[in-house]
Amino acid sequence: xxxxxxxxxxxxxxxxxxxxxxxxxxxxxxxxxxxxYEGKVIPLHIVDRLVCRYGGRDVFRATLGSGIAAxxxxxxxxxxxxxxxxxxxxxxxxxxxxxxxxxxxxG
Amino acid sequence: MLRxxxxxxxxxxxxxxxxxxxxxxxxxxxxxxxxxxxDVRSLQADDFANPMALWVERGRRLWSEVRNGRxxxxxxxxxxxxxxxxxARYPRFDPAxxxxxxxxxxxxxCGQAMTGTAFASESDDLLGLSxxxxxxxxxxxxxxxxxxxxxxxxxxxxxxxxxxxxxxNLACTSCHDASWGKTLLAxxxxxxxxxxxxxxxxxxxxxxxLERRLRACFNGVRAEMPAxxxxxxxxxxxxxxxxxxxxxxxxxxxxx
Amino acid sequence: MRRRTFLAAAGALAxxxxxxxxxxxxxxxxxxxxxxxxxxxxxxxxDIELPQIAENGHSVPLxxxxxxxMREDDHVRAIHVIAERNPRPAVATFExxxxxxxxxxxxxxxxxxxxxxxxxAALSGNRFRIARKDILVASAACLDEGSL
Numbered sequence: 001x002x003x004x005x006x007x008x009x010x011x012x013x014x015x016x017x018x019x020x021x022x023x024x025x026x027x028x029x030x031x032x033x034x035x036x037y038e039g040k041v042i043p044l045h046i047v048d049r050l051v052c053r054y055g056g057r058d059v060f061r062a063t064l065g066s067g068i069a070a071x072x073x074x075x076x077x078x079x080x081x082x083x084x085x086x087x088x089x090x091x092x093x094x095x096x097x098x099x100x101x102x103x104x105x106x107g
Numbered sequence: 108m109l110r111x112x113x114x115x116x117x118x119x120x121x122x123x124x125x126x127x128x129x130x131x132x133x134x135x136x137x138x139x140x141x142x143x144x145x146d147v148r149s150l151q152a153d154d155f156a157n158p159m160a161l162w163v164e165r166g167r168r169l170w171s172e173v174r175n176g177r178x179x180x181x182x183x184x185x186x187x188x189x190x191x192x193x194x195a196r197y198p199r200f201d202p203a204x205x206x207x208x209x210x211x212x213x214x215x216x217c218g219q220a221m222t223g224t225a226f227a228s229e230s231d232d233l234l235g236l237s238x239x240x241x242x243x244x245x246x247x248x249x250x251x252x253x254x255x256x257x258x259x260x261x262x263x264x265x266x267x268x269x270x271x272x273x274x275x276n277l278a279c280t281s282c283h284d285a286s287w288g289k290t291l292l293a294x295x296x297x298x299x300x301x302x303x304x305x306x307x308x309x310x311x312x313x314x315x316x317l318e319r320r321l322r323a324c325f326n327g328v329r330a331e332m333p334a335x336x337x338x339x340x341x342x343x344x345x346x347x348x349x350x351x352x353x354x355x356x357x358x359x360x361x362x363x
Numbered sequence: 364m365r366r367r368t369f370l371a372a373a374g375a376l377a378x379x380x381x382x383x384x385x386x387x388x389x390x391x392x393x394x395x396x397x398x399x400x401x402x403x404x405x406x407x408x409x410d411i412e413l414p415q416i417a418e419n420g421h422s423v424p425l426x427x428x429x430x431x432x433m434r435e436d437d438h439v440r441a442i443h444v445i446a447e448r449n450p451r452p453a454v455a456t457f458e459x460x461x462x463x464x465x466x467x468x469x470x471x472x473x474x475x476x477x478x479x480x481x482x483x484a485a486l487s488g489n490r491f492r493i494a495r496k497d498i499l500v501a502s503a504a505c506l507d508e509g510s511l
Contacts (some may be wrong), residue, residue, distance in 0.1 A: 020407070024156065062458070071161060073158075
């Protein structure tokens with residue numbers, strides 16, 4: 001199964017008004033400081049980039065560090081312009097990507 | 108008149124699920140989330156932000172996934188209907204397997220027999236299915252049977268619950284009966300109910316089964332941890348489920 | 364101070380695998396300078412929502428709000444979160460714009476002990492704001508390394 005993520009936008013939004021976008025990504029966000037039973041360091045492994053695209057442009061970008069809790073959760077705002085897809089894409093430090101999208105209904 | 112009254116008492120006593128000599132259960136019964144912080148409680152209640160939702164989604168997808176020509180859905184149908192109330196009856200004696208099993212063990216056995224899938228302990232797939240199935244019992248009262256072949260397992264669990272173990276020489280009862288509600292560092296000691304599992308534990312930063320949580324308890328009192336699948340663990344789980352009977356299921360929960 | 368010493372001692376006893384090696388407060392001025400290009404940010408104008416006490420530092424809810432009209436000529440370009448006691452103090456950077464409508468981001472962060480969380484907001488017109496919030500981070504009561 002590819003990197004799971006979930007996305008939530010309100011069922012309908014008002015043109016010109018900001019609405020909340022919620023996203024959660026399944027990822028251990030390994031800090032690189034933990035050790036396994038044999039004392040070996042578990043290497044750093046994090047989602048470091050996330051971008052939200054809507055209405056033909058990037059409307060939110062995040063650069064994340066190991067200080068973000070596992071299974072990163074984000075809430076941010078976007079102004080409602082047109083009905084259409086809103087897409088969130090992210091990438092981890094191994095180059096694995098994940099993507100979710102939702103439809104924005106502008107009323 | 109007196110004879111009728113005594114007869115009535117005898118009938119009443121015989122029909123109770125637990126005999127008068129059974130160990131006392133906490134009173135009042137308080138569910139696991141009542142001993143968590145406000146933040147953990149609101150995280151659990153938020154069906155989007157609750158990290159378990161990621162594993163529920165995984166379980167939902169796996170339910171319909173075809174392996175070796177079979178899938179959970181092919182036999183059981185729609186999980187929302189077919190699995191309703193199922194998790195609330197676990198652990199239970201499984202006649203086919205000839206022993207008491209918890210939900211994860213039942214899924215493991217089914218996966219192995221039906222699709223040839225071996226689920227690793229605490230794997231994302233196993234916890235995903237467990238979380239998805241357990242969700243279908245959310246809010247329903249935990250109600251396990253300790254009759255017949257399950258009785259011996261319940262007794263073993265009961266005995267273990269009251270046995271002091273580990274370097275700290277504590278029994279489950281020492282904290283979860285004698286000291287629930289009291290503070291340990293910044294935490295409030297719970298009554299030790301199993302109603303929220305599998306749960307997302309912030310300490311683990313991932314979900315885990317009740318087996319893992321109980322292993323952590325053994326670790327906490329500096330006792331040797333029983334292996335996954337150990338009869339000790341499932342016996343304890345059955346006893347805890349009996350002890351918590353009537354409490355609504357909270358799975359998939361969030362815990363500190 | 365007694366409580367903090369006690370908690371620190373308990374934390375030292377807890378050789379839990381999530382404890383990072385750096386639990387020392389670091390000087391974050393170089394980080395702030397890197398954001399502002401050396402300019403001194405204005406104090407305040409940022410609302411940092413953090414619990415007073417976190418039961419453990421694994422997943423602490425954080426909401427940052429920067430009051431701003433979020434217009435083309437006056438908006439928040441970026442929000443930077445810094446945790447001075449974390450082994451990597453730079454926690455995250457969020458890039459916004461007038462298209463955001465609201466300069467507000469919520470997330471969950473890790474905190475390696477009691478500390479100040481600092482937020483620097485970069486605004487249009489090369490302006491900067493800075494704010495800080497204290498948070499007390501407790502340790503888990505029962506140790507849980509190795510249960511997996």
